[in-house]
Amino acid sequence: MTTDEQGTAHLGADAGLEASRVSWGVDGRLILDGVDCTAPPGAVTGLLGPNGSGKSTLLRVIAAVQPAGSGTGEPGVRFGGEDLAALSRRRRARVLALVEQDATTDLPVSVLDAVLLGRIPHRSLLAGDSAADRDVAQQALATAGALELAGRAVATLSGGERQRVHMARALAQRPRLLLLDEPTNHLDIAAQLHAMRVLRSLADDGVTVLAALHDLNLAAATCDHVVLLSGGRVAAAGAVADVLVPEVIEPVYGVRCEVLTHPRTGRPVLTFEPRTA
Numbered sequence: 001m002t003t004d005e006q007g008t009a010h011l012g013a014d015a016g017l018e019a020s021r022v023s024w025g026v027d028g029r030l031i032l033d034g035v036d037c038t039a040p041p042g043a044v045t046g047l048l049g050p051n052g053s054g055k056s057t058l059l060r061v062i063a064a065v066q067p068a069g070s071g072t073g074e075p076g077v078r079f080g081g082e083d084l085a086a087l088s089r090r091r092r093a094r095v096l097a098l099v100e101q102d103a104t105t106d107l108p109v110s111v112l113d114a115v116l117l118g119r120i121p122h123r124s125l126l127a128g129d130s131a132a133d134r135d136v137a138q139q140a141l142a143t144a145g146a147l148e149l150a151g152r153a154v155a156t157l158s159g160g161e162r163q164r165v166h167m168a169r170a171l172a173q174r175p176r177l178l179l180l181d182e183p184t185n186h187l188d189i190a191a192q193l194h195a196m197r198v199l200r201s202l203a204d205d206g207v208t209v210l211a212a213l214h215d216l217n218l219a220a221a222t223c224d225h226v227v228l229l230s231g232g233r234v235a236a237a238g239a240v241a242d243v244l245v246p247e248v249i250e251p252v253y254g255v256r257c258e259v260l261t262h263p264r265t266g267r268p269v270l271t272f273e274p275r276t277a
C-alpha cells in the first residue's frame with residue numbers, strides 16, 4: 001500500500017471489493033448466509049433488497065465493524081487484494097469510509113469539527129488539525145452541499161442536513177472504498193440526485209462505491225451494477241439491466257413490477273403494484 005500527500009491510501013491497481021462467502025449470525029439466526037459481493041473500482045454498485053434482507057449487516061461486516069462469522073469455505077473481505085479485517089483500524093480507516101444509516105452524532109460539536117473527524121486517520125496520533133486538513137474538510141462540505149452548515153451545531157440539524165454532513169465526513173476521509181447505507185435517506189429529490197452525482201464523480205476518480213439503496217428507480221438511473229439480497233442471500237447480481245427485471249424483482253419484493261425504458265437515457269424505469277391488484 002502506498003500513501004499520497006493527502007494521506008489517501010492506494011492499494012493495488014485493481015482496487016475492487018471482493019467479499020466472498022460472508023456469513024453472520026446472531027442468537028442462532030443466520031442473517032447473512034454465504035454472501036458473495038463484488039464492487040469494481042470506478043463504478044457505483046447498488047446494494048438492494050427488502051427490509052431486513054441484510055444490507056446494513058453486510059456493509060458493517062465489510063467495514064469490519066462487525067466481524068464476519070464462520071461460514072463454510074474461506075469467508076473473507078478483500079479490497080485491492082488485501083484482507084480488510086487483517087488491517088489495523090487506523091490503516092483500514094485510511095482505506096474505507098462507512099456512512100451508516102441514520103448515524104447520530106450526539107456530541108456537542110460543530111459541523112466543521114464533525115467533518116474534521118474524517119481526517120483523524122490521516123494525521124499523526126498527537127497532532128491537531130492542520131490547515132490542509134481544514135481545506136480538505138471545507139472541500140468535502142462544499143461537495144456534499146453542506147458548506148453553509150459549517151458553523152452550526154450538529155445536534156441542531158435537520159435529518160437531511162445531517163445526512164449531508166455524514167457524507168462530508170466520509171469524503172474528508174478520502175477513502176478508496178466508500179460504503180454507504182441509504183445515503184439518500186431524508187434527502188429531497190434534488191439532494192438525492194446531487195448525492196448520487198457525487199458518488200458517480202468519486203467512482204469516475206477510481207473510488208469503489210457500494211451503496212445500499214431502497215429506491216429501485218434511483219438505482220436503475222444511477223448504478224452500474226447491483227447486488228440484490230433476499231433473506232441474507234444474494235438473489236441476483238450484475239448489470240442493472242439484467243437484475244432489475246420483473247422475473248427477479250417480483251419474487252424478491254412480493255410485488256408486481258413492469259419495466260419501461262427511459263426515453264432519453266435508455267435506462268430502466270420500474271413501476272410497481274401490489275401483487276393482489
Ligand SMILES: Nc1ncnc2c1ncn2[C@@H]1O[C@H](COP(=O)(O)OP(=O)(O)OP(=O)(O)O)[C@@H](O)[C@H]1O
Binds near residue numbers: 031051058
Ligand atoms: N445485532 C442484531 N441482533 C439481532 N438481530 C439483528 C442484529 N443485527 C441485524 N439483525 C437482524 O438481521 C436482519 C437484517 O438486518 P439489516 O439491518 O442488515 O437489514 P437491512 O437489509 O439493512 O434492512 P432495512 O432495509 O430495513 O434497513 C434483520 O431481521 C435484523 O432485525
